[in-house]
Amino acid sequence: MELEKLLEKLSNAHGISGYENNVKQIMEDEIRPYVDETRTDKMGNLIATKKGDGPTVMLAAHMDEIGLMVQYIDDKGFLHFVMIGGWFDQTLHSQRVIVHGSNAQLTGVIGSKPPHVMKEEDRNKPVKAEDMFIDIGAKDKEDAMKMGVDVGTAISMDRDFATLANGLVTCKAFDNRAGVAMLIDAMKQISETKVNATIYAVGTVQEEVGLKGARTSAFGLNPDVAIAVDVTFPGDHPGISKNDSALEMGKGAVITVVDASGRGLIADKNVVKWLKETAEENDIPYQLNVGCGGTTDATAIHLTREGIPSSTISVPTRYIHSPVEVLSLEDLRSCADLIAKAVQNIDKYF
Known part of the structure; x- marks a missing residue:
């Protein structure tokens, strides 16, 4: 399914924290052709697995909305x-x-x-x-x-997907149906090539109320490396300054170096290197983020077991945690492409 149409379908669906089944069903139906198996764990996380030789990578996109x-x-x-x-x-x-x-x-x-x-x-x-x-x-x-x-x-x-000017779109729940859409699209791209890794594409539950699904699924999977796929706020509109966020919509995917001033995630240096070099080698526009507020599933994942090297790929999204979130479809495409290309060359780094 076209990425924009997929985002619309997911965002118009309803699924607050703990009640993600409608979203999970869409995600499972859309991702099933690109993986070897799907299952739901005891917590309610959807785990879609594409088997391969080499390292194991967890790609986590939370399905719930506030x-x-x-x-x-x-x-x-x-x-x-x-x-x-x-x-x-x-x-x-x-x-x-x-x-x-x-x-x-x-x-x-x-x-x-x-x-x-x-x-x-x-x-x-x-x-x-x-x-x-x-x-x-x-x-x-x-x-x-x-x-x-x-x-x-x-x-x-009660908000439906709508189109703004210049490739921007708006809806409720882009946090984090945008991440789910990017993950499905990336798995479609990955399915068309041979990848030297086992991939766990995970739709996590209850992120908005404590990163709960990410914590339990990461413990069960124990991957070698992990990427959370989410949204983040830019500093390109009235009422916010570059001191709050140096990110801009239209400038590409966001790779997290640090979030919540280090109280959440301090990303693994090799993971950041992997994502940066992948973006540069494939001419994918990207931005680096050192954030002062907000965390993602990566915060819970990287503290699981003895520690899992992690970072986050995010799409800049205005007005997060409101019914009128706004993002750029070009940025959404950059994120999906970066996820796919990174997984395709993971064995060079891990």
């Missing part, structure tokens, strides 16, 4: 929720959502106390998520429960 969950239903049928993953409260207000009831998917809207009845000092303060609620049109609590809503019902954003 979302919400019903905490309780009040007597009037309004849903009160908790945030699953790292939301900035103000991005939630007045959004339309999908409530994944047991009977059907329900449309809801996030509301709060109207500003018309707020005190002056309250109107000048941002509304907190704890003061918001979801309206699904229920008459009362019993009506909401008849619709299939209960405590623990998952909620995701």
Whole structure:
């Protein structure tokens, strides 16, 4: 499938942390022709294996998106929720959502106390998520429960894939359906050549709530080297400076040297060398990232067992952890190509 269409299909799917099955099914269907076997481990990670001689490499793309969950239903049928993953409260207000009831998917809207009845000092303060609620049109609590809503019902954003100018696209959940799309495309490229390595292409679960799937799958696989495939924020729009991020959209794939000022990942030097030299040899545009915030599955993977040499390949993405994330299709292609080319020459480095 064309990379853009694959990204659209994955991003329009719903799968908050712990509820990734819809995304996993798409990933498994799309990647199966390019691997020898697929399986799901006890944690829910999808592990697609392409067997070969030589080193073992783990390519990890998390399947989950941040979302919400019903905490309780009040007597009037309004849903009160908790945030699953790292939301900035103000991005939630007045959004339309999908409530994944047991009977059907329900449309809801996030509301709060109207500003018309707020005190002056309250109107000048941002509304907190704890003061918001979801309206699904229920008459009362019993009506909401008849619709299939209960405590623990998952909620995701109601946003569809759309095209902007100059090769940019927007949707919810590019973090990290972009990584999943890049991984599938890379495996398609890899399947067309002989590779001296065994490849574990892993769709991990629950990254947004603690890198959980990466930790358990890496422990089970114990690869020789690993690359996390994800998104990262650029510093090329208003409100952010190059001191926050020197990355730019349209400048190619991002290779992580350090993230979270070293509190997350300090990438293995040989892995960085491998990725840089591969990009240069194949004329793939790339950027190096020394980041001050945010981590990826590589943080958990590289600390597994006695340590697994790791880095991350990311696509620069604006407005991460919002329903309107934006990326460049050219950068997406650069990332997919870099993953594929790196795996094809892995035996020269490991």
